[in-house]
Amino acid sequence: MTVEVSGRAADIGPLHAFLGSRTSERWIEQALANLDLLLLDHASLELKAAQQAQHLIWKYGTGRQRCAAELDPAFRSQLVYRMSRLAREELRHFEQVVTLIERRGGSYAAVSPSRYAAGLHALARKEEPGALVDALIIGAIIEARSCERFECLVLPLETVDAELARLYASLLRSEARHFEGYLALARDGTPEDISARIGVLLERDAELIVSRDTELRFHSGIAADAAAD
Numbered sequence: 001m002t003v004e005v006s007g008r009a010a011d012i013g014p015l016h017a018f019l020g021s022r023t024s025e026r027w028i029e030q031a032l033a034n035l036d037l038l039l040l041d042h043a044s045l046e047l048k049a050a051q052q053a054q055h056l057i058w059k060y061g062t063g064r065q066r067c068a069a070e071l072d073p074a075f076r077s078q079l080v081y082r083m084s085r086l087a088r089e090e091l092r093h094f095e096q097v098v099t100l101i102e103r104r105g106g107s108y109a110a111v112s113p114s115r116y117a118a119g120l121h122a123l124a125r126k127e128e129p130g131a132l133v134d135a136l137i138i139g140a141i142i143e144a145r146s147c148e149r150f151e152c153l154v155l156p157l158e159t160v161d162a163e164l165a166r167l168y169a170s171l172l173r174s175e176a177r178h179f180e181g182y183l184a185l186a187r188d189g190t191p192e193d194i195s196a197r198i199g200v201l202l203e204r205d206a207e208l209i210v211s212r213d214t215e216l217r218f219h220s221g222i223a224a225d226a227a228a229d
Contacts, residue, residue, distance in 0.1 A: 019145065
């Protein structure tokens with residue numbers, strides 16, 4: 001499946017096949033009714049994505065920590081390269097979102113995070129190499145879910161907020177394959193078959209995006225009406 005993005009097609013078939021589950025129509029309705037709030041949370045998510053990539057470089061790429069010293073040097077180099085590129089791109093996207101917020105008359109401010117990322121990380125293993133593998137799988141799932149939500153919003157936004165539709169279409173094109181980079185690192189980081197771990201964490205992702213939530217966020221489930229209005 002492809003989506004036309006600024007005259008070019010973004011192939012989102014692999015993304016759908018990976019996630020399996022889809023965002024509900026009710027969440028889309030709530031998001032369209034709360035775009036300013038959604039943008040603030042989205043900006044924070046782009047910043048957190050850059051920070052997470054940098055954290056992985058610091059923890060596993062330097063070779064100084066015990067968990068990193070035991071990794072193959074070639075793998076460490078691959079991780080540093082990919083996460084460095086990802087961090088730069090996520091920061092550019094953070095700047096784009098903040099610029100749009102300001103152009104709409106607002107200013108960037110942090111909002112309380114949804115339970116989504118914490119809900120995934122709560123299942124992560126503590127011992128290495130499982131901790132690294134799970135962190136990379138979770139990174140893949142978060143990136144994929146973000147893109148799935150971009151896709152859900154692009155078409156309805158075209159008649160509601162054309163400028164935001166263009167931004168989300170552009171980000172979908174840029175980020176649609178990020179999850180594959182995370183998964184490649186996860187597979188290269190261990191000799192084990194990670195299929196079971198992917199399945200466990202994807203099941204949790206599906207639970208979090210469809211269940212009732214206390215407040216609307218970019219990665220939240222369906223918010224209680226009072227919290228979303």
